[in-house]
Amino acid sequence: MNERSGREGRIAGGGGSDRRPRSRRRRAAVVTAWAAAALIVVGGSGLGYLYLQLDGNLHGVDIDAQLYGKDRPPDIGDGSMDILVLGSDSRSGANSEYGRDDGAARADTAMVVHVNEGHRSATVVSIPRDTLVDRPVCTDPDGDRIPGARNAMFNSAYEVGGPACAVATVERLSGIRMDHYLEIDFTGFKKLVDELGGVEITTSEAIRDRDSRLDLTAGTHTLDGEQALALVRTRKSVGDGSDLGRIRLQQVFLKAFIAQVRDAGLLTDPVRLFGVADTATKAVTTDSELASVAKLTGFARSLAGIGPSDVQMVTLPVGYDPYDPNRVVPIDSDARQVWQALRHDRPVPAAALRDSAAGRGGAGPVTSTVPGTVAPAG
Template identity: 50%
Template sequence: MTSDTTATTTPSEDRAGDDRLGDDPGTARPSGPAGPSRPPHSRARRIRRGLAWTAAGVVLVAAGGGWWAYRHLSGNIDSVDLDQAIGTDNRPAKVVANARNVLVLGSDSRAGANGELDHGDVSGARSDTAMLVHIPEGRARATAVSIPRDTLITRPECRNGAGKTVPEAQRVMFNSVYTLAGPACVVKTVEQMSGIRVDHFVEVDFAGFKGLVDALGGVTVTLDRPMTGTKGGLKLDAGTHRLNGTDSLKFVRTRYGYGDGSDLGRIGLQQQFMLAMLAEIKKQDAFGNPARLYKLADAGTKSLTTDKDLASLAALSDFAQSLKGVDPGTMETIMLPVAYDKVDRNRVVVAQPQASLLWEALRTDQKIPALAKDSPAKG
């Protein structure tokens, strides 16, 4: 005789059945006797949770390190508000919206780390190098115009860094403007000379220049004649040389012992070195290598002064990225056309009509006519 029976489960069996359902409802856990030990899936969850917290910690540390690096590099940069220093009513109008004009200054300041470098017997600070770099609207081919530091110019009325008014003066040397009134007055002087709106300015002093070259591992230059090292300058044979930061600084400052020994002759060396340095940066793909980029930025920003709009690592990086299409091999280097002064043959004056033709071509983003490149005083 048979009888119908109803299957029943005990409370412990119910718990075992519940435990067989893990995080994934479609996955059953192996059944087993109930006990105080945690199921294997619970341990796996703890491991995953630990790994997640570890990964989050690494991300936070990396982010914190990146933020520290950003603040550190941006903190290296000094800046000047050009509109405030010059006055918006005293500046030329912008003609070609997407073209850029950058005034690059190399100063021989003796402050800070610069005091450890050899400056000869000269005190104070001057604009040792001045180049107006024009970057056309298409960002394809740039032009750098060097302004001889011995050029006699009319200095406009300016306010110096302390807010004191420096009066207008005629027939003063171009590099004295920086000494008396600072970089904003140099910008104002160049704008009044050229009629060109200077969008940005970048000033690097001796220590920053030296550090930048060393961070690159040196720069390669080629000489077609020996450099004799006269008056404490650099001594090099004709041919190709790899220069470290110290020798590079001597190279761009060499006046005597190469060419005619004039300041005009030195401009050729400075332009040659600038192109060699840009080629080295491009060759090393510095902007595509984060470690090398940080090293360069740390070296370069330690002694850097810019206008307010470039005074952060992000702004400098964005501007640098916009210039990646500029090929140093096609960059044109020109000296502002000058003639020897009739009163003092050791000084030069702006040559006309050449200079006006040059400035107008740059201002309107046009091809520079051949006459505009013909300087009566050549060096």
């Protein structure tokens, strides 16, 4: 942890877990849906060229090679799995409409997904992009050495060193070895939501945010890709206007997205199924171990027993930095409880979350179609 985190400037209001009744348990992990889609289309149709097309869409990054010889946490090897999932906010190419292209890409969204030993439940820990951390020495994709830095913003790791540096920074922060890496960018996210036919959310208040271009009246809405992207990028018009409020919106949206995947009828519509699989495999970057349809399919099948009610979503316990209110620092004692829970395959205890500033970053009364999935007011 960094020096500032030791100050533990605590702010009342706990982050919490979004858990819904177990009566509607079905597929949960987002990757399960589209990797399984590839399996059904390829296996069911017998058309080899479809397999090759999907396989050719995938792009992999050899994380292990870039981190070889580094001081990494040990691989526990108990059957559990830890995956770093990043949403990239590169402003180049098709993403340029979302801001000025300064040549840099950043980790706009970061989640550590822990799948338990029996692959029957999962915990998702969101890491605020403005968290001050100690960034380790990294090697970028070109093999160049990137110096470490103290009290650096978390999302700077991806910006200066790419996926491997982001993984190294998360491993330093958590003490947990990442087994896999998944990344999706703005444009791919929009297209995937559109392929699914939109995602339904409900808000009891209007949300208007000029920066993200979101304009929703109170009520129930089926968001298309553009609106969904605006929702997960919104921050100034919800909660306390910080990144913590946006994280809560993202967590609610993810639950709604999972529900949409489950209810979209993909398994009975092979053409639409292939469309989703084609879009998804174009949208993501994975670690090299997952960069094939066959490997993604096996990965997805291993997660098939996890339902939405089995996913606990929390935000890393943080307090506002007393030197810069636009930054947050981990609350050391509480953060240790979070990472320890993951290492020991247990749910994150509520006590670890109650003092976090994340509870003050509430996203307002926004719900998904999943009963009980609510982003509480701050």
